[in-house]
Amino acid sequence: MSLSExxxxxxxxxxxxxxxxxxxKIRLMELGLILGTKLRVENKSVLKQxxxxxFNSSVFTIKTDVANGIIINYA
Amino acid sequence: MRKLLLIGxxxxxxxxxxxxxxxxxxxxxxxxGVTVEEKGKLVNLDGEGWYIVDLPGLYSLLPFSFxxxxxxxxxxxxxxxxxxxxxxxxxxxxxxxxxxxxxLNINFKILINNYSYFKKxxxxxxxxELNRFFDAEIVDAKKCRFDKNFLKFKKIGLNLTYLxxxxxxxxxxxKKSDSEIIAALNGNFAGFNPxxxxxxxxxxxxxxxxxxxxxxxxxxxVVVLNKNYVYGKSKLDKILLKPPIMFAGxxxxxxxxxYFIFFLIGPxxxxxxxxxxxxxxxxxxxxxxxxxxxxxxxxxxxxxxxxSSINTVLTFLPQVCLLFLFLTILxxxxxxxxxxxxxxxxxxxxxxxxKAIYIILMGLGCNTMSTLISRNMSEKNLKIKxxxxxxxxxxxxxxxxxxxxxxxxxxNLTYFVVVGLYLLGLLIALIxxxxxxxxxxxxxxxxxxxxxxPLRNLDIKHIGVVVKTNAVDFxxxxxxxxxxxxxxxxxxxxTNFKFAYTQQISESIMFFLADKIAPLFAPIGLNSAGVxxxxxxxxxAKELVxxxxxxxxxxxxxxxxxxxxxxxxxxxxxxxxxxxxFLVFILLYCPCIxxxxxxxxxxxxxYTAFSIVSQLTIAYLTxxxxxxxxLHGIKFAAIALIIIFVILLSIIYLTKRIKQHKCLTCNxxxx
Numbered sequence: 001m002s003l004s005e006x007x008x009x010x011x012x013x014x015x016x017x018x019x020x021x022x023x024x025k026i027r028l029m030e031l032g033l034i035l036g037t038k039l040r041v042e043n044k045s046v047l048k049q050x051x052x053x054x055f056n057s058s059v060f061t062i063k064t065d066v067a068n069g070i071i072i073n074y075a
Numbered sequence: 076m077r078k079l080l081l082i083g084x085x086x087x088x089x090x091x092x093x094x095x096x097x098x099x100x101x102x103x104x105x106x107x108g109v110t111v112e113e114k115g116k117l118v119n120l121d122g123e124g125w126y127i128v129d130l131p132g133l134y135s136l137l138p139f140s141f142x143x144x145x146x147x148x149x150x151x152x153x154x155x156x157x158x159x160x161x162x163x164x165x166x167x168x169x170x171x172x173x174x175x176x177x178x179l180n181i182n183f184k185i186l187i188n189n190y191s192y193f194k195k196x197x198x199x200x201x202x203x204e205l206n207r208f209f210d211a212e213i214v215d216a217k218k219c220r221f222d223k224n225f226l227k228f229k230k231i232g233l234n235l236t237y238l239x240x241x242x243x244x245x246x247x248x249x250k251k252s253d254s255e256i257i258a259a260l261n262g263n264f265a266g267f268n269p270x271x272x273x274x275x276x277x278x279x280x281x282x283x284x285x286x287x288x289x290x291x292x293x294x295x296x297v298v299v300l301n302k303n304y305v306y307g308k309s310k311l312d313k314i315l316l317k318p319p320i321m322f323a324g325x326x327x328x329x330x331x332x333x334y335f336i337f338f339l340i341g342p343x344x345x346x347x348x349x350x351x352x353x354x355x356x357x358x359x360x361x362x363x364x365x366x367x368x369x370x371x372x373x374x375x376x377x378x379x380x381x382x383s384s385i386n387t388v389l390t391f392l393p394q395v396c397l398l399f400l401f402l403t404i405l406x407x408x409x410x411x412x413x414x415x416x417x418x419x420x421x422x423x424x425x426x427x428x429x430k431a432i433y434i435i436l437m438g439l440g441c442n443t444m445s446t447l448i449s450r451n452m453s454e455k456n457l458k459i460k461x462x463x464x465x466x467x468x469x470x471x472x473x474x475x476x477x478x479x480x481x482x483x484x485x486x487n488l489t490y491f492v493v494v495g496l497y498l499l500g501l502l503i504a505l506i507x508x509x510x511x512x513x514x515x516x517x518x519x520x521x522x523x524x525x526x527x528x529p530l531r532n533l534d535i536k537h538i539g540v541v542v543k544t545n546a547v548d549f550x551x552x553x554x555x556x557x558x559x560x561x562x563x564x565x566x567x568x569x570t571n572f573k574f575a576y577t578q579q580i581s582e583s584i585m586f587f588l589a590d591k592i593a594p595l596f597a598p599i600g601l602n603s604a605g606v607x608x609x610x611x612x613x614x615x616a617k618e619l620v621x622x623x624x625x626x627x628x629x630x631x632x633x634x635x636x637x638x639x640x641x642x643x644x645x646x647x648x649x650x651x652x653x654x655x656x657f658l659v660f661i662l663l664y665c666p667c668i669x670x671x672x673x674x675x676x677x678x679x680x681x682y683t684a685f686s687i688v689s690q691l692t693i694a695y696l697t698x699x700x701x702x703x704x705x706l707h708g709i710k711f712a713a714i715a716l717i718i719i720f721v722i723l724l725s726i727i728y729l730t731k732r733i734k735q736h737k738c739l740t741c742n743x744x745x746x
Contacts, residue, residue, distance in 0.1 A: 022276070023520070025280070027134070030137070031134060031168060032287065034283060035284060043316070050419040050420055050523065056168065058164070058305070058307055059527035060526055061415070061416045061524070061526075063419060063423070063524075
């Protein structure tokens with residue numbers, strides 16, 4: 001299973017979304033996590049942990065697949 | 076009759092609005108996915124019938140879970156009106172669904188709820204500016220009344236510029252009409268071949284991006300947002316979101332509540348209720364019967380068949396109310412989402428995900444209701460697994476049995492026996508989830524996308540309404556199912572094969588039949604015909620177990636029943652060992668007939684049969700281990716557990732081998 005990754009630029013703005021599961025990727029985008037969204041990680045999570053993130057003034061719990069949480073990379 | 080659908084994102088207040096408009100008391104909560112099925116009510120307005128429908132929440136017309144599918148189908152099939160309920164705090168995301176409806180030319184009006192909360196945090200919405208794009212108004216879902224204003228819809232044309240660009244791009248590759256492509260972009264792929272479907276799906280990320288760019292251009296002029304505002308975040312989260320604190324805190328609060336409900340205030344309230352019931356209802360009718368009726372069986376029929384059924388079960392009404400009070404506080408506060416987040420990592424290891432915690436918690440109230448909630452899982456195997464483990468969670472209908480039987484044999488230790496039964500049920504549910512995940516129901520996609528609701532102050536009035544609704548439901552159940560089945564049980568236990576009345580229960584039809592099955596239960600110490608009767612009747616509903624025991628032992632009050640259970644001369648009696656075995660069996664076998672019916676609807680005939688067989692097997696084996704261990708000591712328990720462990724490992728190994736064999740031969744994966 002491939003890794004899921006959301007790449008952020010230095011201002012914590014989403015630059016790239018690579019989610020292994022296409023259905024989950026579409027749903028994440030429908031929730032408003034699109035390119036250009038400012039995202040903040042709340043729980044400083046690492047690999048294989050459920051993430052707590054804030055974007056568009058709302059708090060979300062995100063886990064994208066069985067093997068991994070979601071890696072937030074600061075480019 | 077015309078139809079009015081209430082649609083919108085999860086947890087925006089659709090059911091609250093439905094309750095206000097229709098004067099209903101449907102279940103609400105501060106959690107994503109409380110409503111999982113369509114609920115409707117006919118309301119008359121100026122001589123015209125309106126069928127108002129509350130739908131499960133959905134974020135988009137591309138469904139992600141089973142309950143979203145239900146809503147999507149209802150919206151696409153509705154020819155009449157739609158009200159889109161939006162939360163002021165998440166208007167941007169809520170407008171995404173509105174834009175999809177606009178694309179499909181679906182007629183709707185926006186109702187913005189929770190505006191006072193939004194405004195309190197220094198945010199605002201310019202509604203007249205929003206009305207340039209959508210027909211929208213601000214409402215308070217709790218105070219709405221169904222009147223003509225709700226039916227005044229303004230059709231506002233919106234130039235969806237982004238859509239034309241996407242359509243043009245797709246039409247270069249696919250020869251279909253605009254409306255067909257728009258329908259496909261919103262999840263209706265009828266008439267599209269796989270290649271065309273892939274082309275459409277490939278355009279979805281760009282379309283979503285374009286939709287949000289369009290929404291942002293609207294939001295810019297409509298919403299003034301405080302920079303520091305984060306919906307769903309609370310200062311308490313710093314403490315609550317630490318797993319050990321949340322986990323220990325929950326267990327401590329839950330078991331303290333059980334103590335409070337069943338051992339501290341509950342008995343006092345029960346005694347008061349019994350006193351009132353006896354004074355107002357049972358004693359006067361009994362006195363009347365003894366003076367008016369000259370036939371003993373008529374007197375016994377009413378006093379034992381009807382009143383003892385009511386008395387022994389209805390006395391648990393205060394406890395049921397207090398238990399629902401606890402669950403409602405948990406639901407309304409916003410704690411469940413936090414528990415789902417905290418528990419997600421642990422539950423993922425068992426093949427579930429954090430959302431399963433809601434199903435488990437609701438199972439503490441009613442297994443049937445929580446089986447329905449398994450719909451809010453996004454993956455089929457996950458949904459089936461949640462539905463299958465749910466019956467092992469101890470529902471409130473089993474509690475009267477625990478309290479009565481345990482207090483007959485364990486005195487001061489009753490509380491610990493009840494807590495132990497709860498923990499045993501949870502443990503077996505989790506082990507079952509793990510085994511299912513390793514064998515026939517491996518989770519394929521275990522994603523969890525959950526929006527955090529804010530922690531809310533408790534609405535005492537709402538909690539009161541929920542508790543009252545559940546109290547009325549419980550009372551109806553007692554007077555309906557418990558009394559009617561109680562009457563049948565009384566007739567069967569007081570009629571012999573010559574169809575004549577008999578006072579000797581051992582000569583009755585019921586005991587004759589139960590006696591034939593009883594030897595099967597000898598290894599678990601439950602080989603008495605009376606106990607077998609109670610277990611059989613218990614499949615209908617667990618409330619019936621206590622009423623059956625009271626009928627067979629001719630006990631008209633709970634204290635009389637408790638003392639009769641310890642007497643060897645009673646038709647139903649236990650030893651300490653058989654009492655434990657009985658309680659474990661009650662905990663683990665089929666909760667009720669309505670649960671079986673809902674299971675069949677949700678997971679199909681095969682998994683329902685599997686569920687029934689596994690529940691009976693697990694109940695029997697666990698009771699066997701407990702019963703024999705009490706009789707033969709801890710060594711027996713250790714050996715039995717090792718044997719069961721080896722059997723489980725063998726099942727997992729064999730299933731994996733069979734799967735591997737299929738994989739090598741069927742070629743499905745290669746395709």
